[in-house]
Amino acid sequence: MRSEKFSLLTRALEELQMGQAAAARRSLAALTRLLDVDAIAEDMKYFLFATALARRVGVGEAQQMNLYLRRFELPQISLFNLVAERLPMVGLAGHISNDLMCGLIADHEEATLIDVGLGTGRQEVALLRKLKASGAALRRLTVVGVEPDRDSLRQAEAALSDTARELGIALRFRGLPKVIEALDEDDWGMLQDNPGPRVVHAAFALHHMAAGVDRQDIFHRMRAVVPAAVVLVEPNSDHATDSLSQRFHNAWHHFSHNFELVDELGLPPRERNGIKLFFGRELEDILGAVDDSLRYERHERVETWRERLRAAGFSPVPAGRLAGSWSFEHPTVHIRQGPGYVGVGYKEETLVTVLCATAEVGC
Known part of the structure; x- marks a missing residue:
């Protein structure tokens, strides 16, 4: 009633x-x-x-x-940190995506991370520390930050450079102060001109693409960069x-x-x-x-993102390869795996998904 x-x-x-x-x-x-x-x-x-x-x-x-x-109200940066630290859908998604990216590049001495919506680099700093703690072979990492806010780019570069220096990782940082739909042909060419394997990561960023943008075209362009894998984090709602x-x-x-x-x-x-x-x-x-046309919180369901990746030529990573020991102490929070994604939810509803797809044919 x-x-x-x-x-x-x-x-x-x-x-x-x-x-x-x-x-x-x-x-x-x-x-x-x-x-x-x-x-x-x-x-x-x-x-x-x-x-x-x-x-x-x-x-x-x-x-x-x-x-x-x-x-x-709290200051905006405090709100971001509060949500990331306290809300399991956000914090767990960050841990899961970092684990997946670590597995993708840990065996390589050199790799590139193309990060869409880099922000201040908080999650990427944690990724560097995870790579080091895991005994990864990685010695040289290029980070390409696609982030429209120049101040955030500067903070990310400083934080990542300091952390890489501390951990003994040679880091090259390349910043693109734009949203992804504003990248031009030279920008897309530059993304491909980086040492592999290249991993594309976008956390809570791609749903911000403006009205009128052909999202499928963006994924086709992403595929042309020839990444080894794409890792996306998105809310699961339409x-x-x-x-x-x-x-x-x-x-x-x-x-x-x-x-x-x-x-x-x-x-x-x-x-x-x-x-x-x-x-x-x-x-x-x-x-x-x-x-x-002014809306930018255009969330979509996991099925839509998976189909977009498939149509662009990516293959979902089988559920067996997404296995991890992730958990959260609250009894109603669940972590469920499906073809190409790990979902974090509350009760029976999956609220956030981490999608992982590779360029391997028939993966």
């Missing part, structure tokens, strides 16, 4: 779809009067969904609701659909599982609400953008 809160939320959604902005405002106002985010953990979810929809009925309402939420109603219900299903797990982890209230606010910003993009 639907709760009164959910009924008001979905009523506002229906009113928005019918162009009844004034009625939607009234429904959202009635909903927020029922909420007590300080006393009821689940109410933060309702408030975040309502805030996202409020962006579609007027800036004033959304601003007023965001002012209420601001008291829970927020790319043009249907606002489908996006809403897909997002409700996906983020409800994330929020329930956050509530069960026993985190301090400030951290718990900070993680939810991190997802709330994604919700504002998924549901609040009136101009669909």
Whole structure:
């Protein structure tokens, strides 16, 4: 049976779809009067969904609701670190993808990592340490960082260079301050002009490709770089659909599982609400953008990413080759393996997938 809160939320959604902005405002106002985010953990979810929809009925309402939420905010870099450290879907995915990449390049004295959405290089620093601790044969590594934020690129170069020097690994860093869809012919040629084996890694990055970009074409270009393997980390939900109603219900299903797990982890209230606010910003993009072309949180399901890789000429790594000893202490968090991917989820829902495909024919 639907709760009164959910009924008001979905009523506002229906009113928005019918162009009844004034009625939607009234429904959202009635909903927020029922909420007590300080006393009821689940109410933060309702408030975040309502805030996202409020962006579609007027800036004033959304601003007023965001002012209420601001008291829970943490600095953005703290939010990123908090999610990576506390939320198993993100932290485990990083460990799994690093283990896979370590296995792909550990037996080679020289290799190249092409990292799309490198950020500040936090995960890649951990990869260097894992390679060293495993006794890998690697002596020389080229890291090509595809990252639009120049400050992040500089931080990544410094962190990776310092770590490589400490570990005795010769590192060459090449930065491309662009998003992947903005790479030109010279850039794609440069990616191929690096010592092999070449491994392409993209964690929570490829779903950001802008509207109108042919994602399949990007994968064909990636295949032309002749990588030994591609390792992708992506949320497992469909927020790319043009249907606002489908996006809403897909997002409700996906983020409800994330929020329930956050509530069960026993985190301090400030951290718990900070993680939810991190997802709330994604919700504002998924549901609040009136101009669909401006959305960038276009998550897709694992089946879509696998098919895109296959169509570009990659072969999914068999489940037997993806075996690992990954675990998380919470009883409702699961790790499941399938052809070409490892899924991390909560209860019965897979929330994040690590996909691994190679250029080997018939792998």
